[in-house]
Amino acid sequence: MDIGLVGLGKMGYNLALNMIEKGHRVVAYSRSNSKAEALKADGLKATADPAYLAGSLGKKKVIWLMVPAGEPVNQMIELFKPHLSGGDIIIDGGNSHYRDSIRRSEMLKEQGIDYVDAGISGGPEGARRSPCMMIGSSPETYSYLEALFIDLCTEDGCLRVGGAGAGHFVKMVHNGIEYGMMQAIAEGFELLEQGPYEIDYPALSGLWNTGSVIRSWLVELTGQLFSENPGLANIGPVIGSSGTGLWAVEEALQQKIPLPVITSALYTRYRSEQENSFSARLVAGLRYQFGGHEVEKP
Numbered sequence: 001m002d003i004g005l006v007g008l009g010k011m012g013y014n015l016a017l018n019m020i021e022k023g024h025r026v027v028a029y030s031r032s033n034s035k036a037e038a039l040k041a042d043g044l045k046a047t048a049d050p051a052y053l054a055g056s057l058g059k060k061k062v063i064w065l066m067v068p069a070g071e072p073v074n075q076m077i078e079l080f081k082p083h084l085s086g087g088d089i090i091i092d093g094g095n096s097h098y099r100d101s102i103r104r105s106e107m108l109k110e111q112g113i114d115y116v117d118a119g120i121s122g123g124p125e126g127a128r129r130s131p132c133m134m135i136g137s138s139p140e141t142y143s144y145l146e147a148l149f150i151d152l153c154t155e156d157g158c159l160r161v162g163g164a165g166a167g168h169f170v171k172m173v174h175n176g177i178e179y180g181m182m183q184a185i186a187e188g189f190e191l192l193e194q195g196p197y198e199i200d201y202p203a204l205s206g207l208w209n210t211g212s213v214i215r216s217w218l219v220e221l222t223g224q225l226f227s228e229n230p231g232l233a234n235i236g237p238v239i240g241s242s243g244t245g246l247w248a249v250e251e252a253l254q255q256k257i258p259l260p261v262i263t264s265a266l267y268t269r270y271r272s273e274q275e276n277s278f279s280a281r282l283v284a285g286l287r288y289q290f291g292g293h294e295v296e297k298p
Helices: 010-021 033-042 050-055 071-083 098-109 123-129 139-152 166-194 201-208 217-228 244-255 260-271 278-291
Strands: 002-006 025-029 045-047 062-065 089-092 114-121 132-136 158-162
Touching: 002 010, 002 071, 010 025, 010 033, 010 123, 010 139, 025 050, 033 045, 050 071, 062 071, 071 089, 071 098, 089 098, 089 139, 098 114, 098 166, 114 123, 114 139, 114 166, 123 278, 132 139, 132 166, 139 158, 158 166, 166 201, 166 217, 166 244, 166 260, 166 278, 201 217, 217 278, 244 260, 260 278
Parallel strands: 002 025, 002 062, 025 045, 062 089, 089 114, 132 158
Antiparallel strands: 114 132
């Protein structure tokens, strides 16, 4: 399939390589000619001309956005919309707010353009090899794109979860759960750190990831992090927040649904801006491990 990819950050670039490796033709949008030239070495054709990009995609055009949530998505939609027509598709693979995705879908529908919101999990390495995708779209549009999603994702790693906005809604909840799981792991190791024993954290993480109830990729990454950075001495205590956890808590408040674990994890991220703790450094390090999110130096 021909794909016009917009956004060549960590996730977008790795997703482009994944697409090419699976036999799809990718034309990327890049406003930097030097970057466009560098991408040729990876088999990725790039252009700074949105009209040229859209015109090179064949009859049914698919534009895949991998840009930050909010105004950047709006800007890219407005940039490419004049070059699209009825039946064409825009996929938003970023972490947009699901209400924005609903609004964009309704707006684009007036021009006959199908809008797909794709929540993508797995970090940059997942995007390169085998991510998990939560898709919001019409059944017809999903049917058209399903082979592409199956190609890109891990086995059984893509699912249409509902109509417009559903993909980003589910990804928002996914990230809220992620907040709580990382916080629980970090608090457990905080207790171990303050305890009376000298414990080999990489070995313990490996043990817990071998048949225990809490085995997971996050526990695996915890062991990897301690192996690379014993004592977390080179990691600052500030935990970044992309916004999805806040949106999950705001949604819960509107629906009067208690989310004590996720809300506490969100507050801990805000608290990390004010104090230094072992658990905060561990969560910050885990975010770097799976998502490449930069950490502050101590």
